[in-house]
Each structure stands twice: as C-alpha cells, then as structure tokens.
Amino acid sequence: MRARLALIAANTFREAVRDRVLYNLVFFALLMVAAAPLFGVISIGVEKIFMVNLGLAAIVLFGVVIAIFVGTGLVSKEIEKRTLYTVLARPVARWEFILGKYLGLAATLAVNTSCMAAGFFVAVAYVSVGLHAADVNLLVALYLIGLQLLVMTALAILFSSFSTPIFSAAFSFAMFVIGNFVEDMRGFAAMSGGPEGWLVRGLSYLVPNLGAMNVAAQVAHGQPVPGALILADTANALFYAVAALAAAVLIFERRDLK
Amino acid sequence: MAVIEIQNLRKTYKTGFWRKTEKEGLKGISFEVREGEVFGCLGPNGAGKTTTLKILMGLIFPSGGTARILGMDIHDPRVKQQIGFLPEQPYLYDYLTPLELLEYYAGLSGVPARERRKRSEAALARAGMSEAANMPMRKCSKGMLQRVGIAQAIVHDPKVVFLDEPMSGLDPIGRREVRELIQSLHDEGKTVFFSTHILTDAEAICDRVAVLDRGELKGVDVVADLLSKARGKVEITWQGQPKIESIRAMSLDYHATGESVRAVVKEADTDRVVDAVRQAGARLVSVTPVHGALEEYFLAKVDAPKKEAEE
Structure with missing residues (x-):
C-alpha cells in the first residue's frame, strides 16, 4: 500500500515538475519577492515591514494558485483524459489514488514554497542587513502558509472529485476568500444574534479559518506568534484537510468513470 | 475452468438534466470465458462491449448481476494483480516516456523495483516500441501510443489480458503484429478477452466469440465451427x-x-x-x-431481430 502511495505521489510530483506553468508561477513569485525591497525604498523607515508583508503575500498567493490550479486538475483531468483507466485497472484502491495524488501535490508545494521562502529570506537579509533572532517568526509564518496550502489542496481535490476543473477552481477560490473572513463572519454573527446570526455562525464553521493562519502583519512587526495559535491552526488545518480528503474519497469510491 | 464468469450483468445509466431518464447499457448478459482461450466480444458501436469491459475492470459499477474473474469478485484487489487492460484509444501520461510509464505501471502492479526496468524493456520490445522507449509520449503517433498501451497491459505478466479495440489506429502491418502478439499470449497459456468490430481480426485469432447488440447478448459460438459451416x-x-x-x-x-x-x-x-x-x-x-463465416454469423445475429421487427 505504502509503495503504491509513494509511486502515485512521485508521479504526481513528476507531472507538476514537468509542467512549464509551474515554473512561470514560481518565477513571478520570486520576481515579486525580489521587487519588494524596491517598494520599500518608497516607504522610508518601513522597508522591512513592507518587504515581509509583500513577500509572504506573494508566497501564499502563488502557493494557493498552484494548489488550486494543479489540485483541481489532478483527479478531473485524469477522468477526462481517461489516464485513470490504466491505473485503476491495477491493484490500486481509489482512496490510494486520491491520497497519493494529494501527497504528490503537497510535496510539490513544499518544494515550491521552500524555493520561494529561500528567495524571501535573501530579500529580507538584504533589506535588514542580515537576519536577526526575531526573524525566526518568519519561519512560523511560512509554516502556517504551508498549513493553508495543505487545506486548499485537499479542498481542490474534493471539488475536482465531482466537478469540472473550472467549477472546482471557482469553488476553491471562493472557499479561500471566505476562509480568510471567518473571524469577520463570527463577529457579525455575535453582533446580529437571531436566526441569521446562528446561520452565519454555523456557516463559519463549515469553512476552514484560513484568516487565523495569516500572521504576516504580526511577524512583519517582529511580534512572536503564540504557541496556542500555532497548535490551534495545526489542528484546524489537519481537521479540514482530512475531512475534505475523506469526502473526496467517499464521492470518488462510488463514481462511475465514463 | 471458467476464467471470466458473467451472470445476468446489467447496467443502467441515468441521463437527462434531472437524471430521471434511464438508458440500458447492458440488459442482463451471461457468458463464460475459459482458461487459455482468445475470446472476442463483437458488436457494432453502442453494443455494450466497452461497458462490459469497464465493469470487469471496476471502472463502473453494475446495476445488477455478477462478474467474477479467476473465481474472485471483480473488486477483489488480488484480481487486479492477475489482469492487464488496454482501454479503447489509450490515453497515457504524455509527460512521461514509454519506459517511464511502464516502470510506473509495473510498480503499481506489484513488480519488485529491481525487475521493473527489465520487464518494461521486454514489454516494449514485444510491442515493437524498443526504439522509441525514451521518446516523450507527447511526440508519439497514434499507432505508437496503441503499442505502448498494449505493452502496459502485459508488463506485469498477467494471467488474463483485456484489450478494448486493440487494432484501432494501427496500419495493416501494425494490425498483423498485434494479431501475432495476441497469438503469442495465447501460446503462453494466457486468456485474452478482446472487443472489436473488425470481424476479420476476430476470425483470425479468436477461439470463441460473443456477439452483443444494443446491450443484449445475441450469441456465443466457437469460431472453428462457424468456419467449417461456411466451407463449401x-x-x-x-x-x-x-x-x-x-x-x-x-x-x-x-x-x-x-x-x-x-x-x-x-x-x-x-x-x-x-x-x-x-x-x-x-x-x-x-x-x-469464401471466408465470410463470421461476418455472416455476425450479421445474422445483429440483423435478424431488426428484420423480425420490420416484418
């Protein structure tokens, strides 16, 4: 079982690595990070804050774009192109296929994010003349971005297990946007009360709280990220990723491949 | 011994926007394929050949009836290690080379890592693809893809090989080579189940044939008997x-x-x-x-009900 998962994951990684679109995205992300010090010059005295905010935003944005565009194509493209037939006619369970694909894309995102993070640290070191102890918080911010990408990848795969790539991408983007406003939804629910308040509060728990995983503003000002938040975000991300993958498997297990 | 057993197999598709209209893809077909025989599944387009194959491969689920391969339920994971499958017009990962693809599939089929390269090269050689083993798949012609598709179906040395329209997209030389390949699988004692609408191919290599038409099984017969009837x-x-x-x-x-x-x-x-x-x-x-035996048999099975209906 593990061997098959590793093979599917490795093949997914190979597919992503051989896709030129991916290189274009990483190139643009690095370009944005590299351009950040130039923007910093405009805002005197806040170069580093600007740099960190823009750099982390670029990493999360491009990471999410890759997660959604590659993730939504992972399953639906295989069904559409019928490449799946020759895989599932082998001793490969459908859940192994879904999980293997997920792990492969997660590995791809880990490598991409690491590349972008390396460029980001070079830019930070350039702006603040070397790295400082407080910059360890940047690693925490990057870890939380990684969690967001894990959740988004799982959601993209979930949507692609029953929908077309375009709709899957649209659903995934919607979830990303809503996920960044979960705190606002809960605030609104607390203020309004009544049935609509309960409804909004209920909905806010259906989507992952991605906003809580965005600590760019804090780390840009050199503030540490509380350990409790890191733990809560980790649990939150794992819960949603596992739930989305489980739902994807449930749907995919029963699906006729036409 | 029956290697493939199909009993009252049915498949109903729900169509339309509200999925309320039902369309019968298979209307309760039953037949057996014996060990070591080359069995042809014949029928015009839309007869139910591919539907039967997809059910046997676990790609779609039957609406009723049972199907067993090597005495096991088709969804038993042990079955999948013993079978090879070539889909109709195989779509293969175009970012891989044929050799990479076969090594990947060999791994998924449980071939040990140290043997994958050797087995993949041997399967490609058998399918006549040795020279293009390292060519990117996206540059392969339709005929080459068909050959790679056949190679992937036999790379793990399966006991039963399922081929959906294996001669499709091949030139006359390629068709002859595939016929020879099927014959060599037969000589090794493997069971081959293949679907086709090219009757001369079926006549040349099949031991028995089944004729499907609009989801119904019209008949199963021994090709040699049909040919002897046509002599004279x-x-x-x-x-x-x-x-x-x-x-x-x-x-x-x-x-x-x-x-x-x-x-x-x-x-x-x-x-x-x-x-x-x-x-x-x-x-x-x-x-x-005159060698029109199978064609006559096929047309009699497929046309007869239409003529009866017209009368």
Missing part, C-alpha cells in the same frame, strides 16, 4: 462476358459490374463454372474459397 463455397471472378446464364442459374450470388463478374457457387460446381467461363471466351480472374 467458392468465389469465382472473370472478365469479358457479363451474362453467362448457365452460371447464373447455379450461383448462390451473382454480381456483374461492367465487364467484371463475381459469382459465388458451391464448391462442387467449381469445375463446371470454370469450364463454362472458358467456353464463353471470358478471361478467368480468380477462384477463391
């Missing part, structure tokens, strides 16, 4: 005399186009017909035994 007919062609009444009278089929004539007669009448052609001063072109 000869096709004679000549030029120069379109109307030789003595021949027309004894012909089973007589067709003249301009100066050329084609007549099908009983084998026993061959000498008399040839003599009549010569006496009439016509030029004898050919005398050929």
Whole structure:
C-alpha cells in the first residue's frame, strides 16, 4: 500500500515538475519577492515591514494558485483524459489514488514554497542587513502558509472529485476568500444574534479559518506568534484537510468513470 | 475452468438534466470465458462491449448481476494483480516516456523495483516500441501510443489480458503484429478477452466469440465451427462476358459490374463454372474459397431481430 502511495505521489510530483506553468508561477513569485525591497525604498523607515508583508503575500498567493490550479486538475483531468483507466485497472484502491495524488501535490508545494521562502529570506537579509533572532517568526509564518496550502489542496481535490476543473477552481477560490473572513463572519454573527446570526455562525464553521493562519502583519512587526495559535491552526488545518480528503474519497469510491 | 464468469450483468445509466431518464447499457448478459482461450466480444458501436469491459475492470459499477474473474469478485484487489487492460484509444501520461510509464505501471502492479526496468524493456520490445522507449509520449503517433498501451497491459505478466479495440489506429502491418502478439499470449497459456468490430481480426485469432447488440447478448459460438459451416463455397471472378446464364442459374450470388463478374457457387460446381467461363471466351480472374463465416454469423445475429421487427 505504502509503495503504491509513494509511486502515485512521485508521479504526481513528476507531472507538476514537468509542467512549464509551474515554473512561470514560481518565477513571478520570486520576481515579486525580489521587487519588494524596491517598494520599500518608497516607504522610508518601513522597508522591512513592507518587504515581509509583500513577500509572504506573494508566497501564499502563488502557493494557493498552484494548489488550486494543479489540485483541481489532478483527479478531473485524469477522468477526462481517461489516464485513470490504466491505473485503476491495477491493484490500486481509489482512496490510494486520491491520497497519493494529494501527497504528490503537497510535496510539490513544499518544494515550491521552500524555493520561494529561500528567495524571501535573501530579500529580507538584504533589506535588514542580515537576519536577526526575531526573524525566526518568519519561519512560523511560512509554516502556517504551508498549513493553508495543505487545506486548499485537499479542498481542490474534493471539488475536482465531482466537478469540472473550472467549477472546482471557482469553488476553491471562493472557499479561500471566505476562509480568510471567518473571524469577520463570527463577529457579525455575535453582533446580529437571531436566526441569521446562528446561520452565519454555523456557516463559519463549515469553512476552514484560513484568516487565523495569516500572521504576516504580526511577524512583519517582529511580534512572536503564540504557541496556542500555532497548535490551534495545526489542528484546524489537519481537521479540514482530512475531512475534505475523506469526502473526496467517499464521492470518488462510488463514481462511475465514463 | 471458467476464467471470466458473467451472470445476468446489467447496467443502467441515468441521463437527462434531472437524471430521471434511464438508458440500458447492458440488459442482463451471461457468458463464460475459459482458461487459455482468445475470446472476442463483437458488436457494432453502442453494443455494450466497452461497458462490459469497464465493469470487469471496476471502472463502473453494475446495476445488477455478477462478474467474477479467476473465481474472485471483480473488486477483489488480488484480481487486479492477475489482469492487464488496454482501454479503447489509450490515453497515457504524455509527460512521461514509454519506459517511464511502464516502470510506473509495473510498480503499481506489484513488480519488485529491481525487475521493473527489465520487464518494461521486454514489454516494449514485444510491442515493437524498443526504439522509441525514451521518446516523450507527447511526440508519439497514434499507432505508437496503441503499442505502448498494449505493452502496459502485459508488463506485469498477467494471467488474463483485456484489450478494448486493440487494432484501432494501427496500419495493416501494425494490425498483423498485434494479431501475432495476441497469438503469442495465447501460446503462453494466457486468456485474452478482446472487443472489436473488425470481424476479420476476430476470425483470425479468436477461439470463441460473443456477439452483443444494443446491450443484449445475441450469441456465443466457437469460431472453428462457424468456419467449417461456411466451407463449401467458392468465389469465382472473370472478365469479358457479363451474362453467362448457365452460371447464373447455379450461383448462390451473382454480381456483374461492367465487364467484371463475381459469382459465388458451391464448391462442387467449381469445375463446371470454370469450364463454362472458358467456353464463353471470358478471361478467368480468380477462384477463391469464401471466408465470410463470421461476418455472416455476425450479421445474422445483429440483423435478424431488426428484420423480425420490420416484418
């Protein structure tokens, strides 16, 4: 079982690595990070804050774009192109296929994010003349971005297990946007009360709280990220990723491949 | 021993926007495929051949009935290690080379890592793809893809091989090579189940055939029996005399186009017909035994219900 998962994951990684679109995205992300010090010059005295905010935003944005565009194509493209037939006619369970694909894309995102993070640290070191102890918080911010990408990848795969790539991408983007406003939804629910308040509060728990995983503003000002938040975000991300993958498997297990 | 057992297999598709209209893809078919035989599944487009294969491969789920391979339920993971499958017009990962693809599939089928390269190269050689083993798949022609598709179906040395339209997209030489490959699988004792609508291919290599039409099984028969039934007919062609009444009278089929004539007669009448052609001063072109057995059988099975309905 593990061997098959590793093979599917490795093949997914190979597919992503051989896709030129991916290189274009990483190139643009690095370009944005590299351009950040130039923007910093405009805002005197806040170069580093600007740099960190823009750099982390670029990493999360491009990471999410890759997660959604590659993730939504992972399953639906295989069904559409019928490449799946020759895989599932082998001793490969459908859940192994879904999980293997997920792990492969997660590995791809880990490598991409690491590349972008390396460029980001070079830019930070350039702006603040070397790295400082407080910059360890940047690693925490990057870890939380990684969690967001894990959740988004799982959601993209979930949507692609029953929908077309375009709709899957649209659903995934919607979830990303809503996920960044979960705190606002809960605030609104607390203020309004009544049935609509309960409804909004209920909905806010259906989507992952991605906003809580965005600590760019804090780390840009050199503030540490509380350990409790890191733990809560980790649990939150794992819960949603596992739930989305489980739902994807449930749907995919029963699906006729036409 | 029956390697494939299909009992009252049904498949119903729900169609339309609200998915309320039902369309029957398979209407309760039953047959068996014996160990070591080459079994052809024949039928026009939409007959249910691919649906049957997809159910056997676990790609779609039956609405009723049962299907077993090697005595096990089709969804038993152990079955999948013993079978190879070539889908119709195989779509393979175009970012890989044929060798990479086969190594990947060999791994998924449980071939140990140290043997994957050797087995993949051997399968590609068997399918006539050795020289293009490292060519990117996106640069392969349709025929080359079909060969890679066949290679991936046999890379793990399965006991039962399922081929959906294996000759599709191949030129005459390629078709002959695939026929030889199927024959060699047969010689090794493997069971081959393949679907086709090219009757000459089926006639050349199948032990038995099943005819499907619009989701119904119309018949299962031994090809050798069908061929023996057809023996005794000869096709004679000549030029120069379109109307030789003595021949027309004894012909089973007589067709003249301009100066050329084609007549099908009983084998026993061959000498008399040839003599009549010569006496009439016509030029004898050919005398050929008729091999239309499977075609006749197929058309009888597929057309008969239509004719009955019309009547």
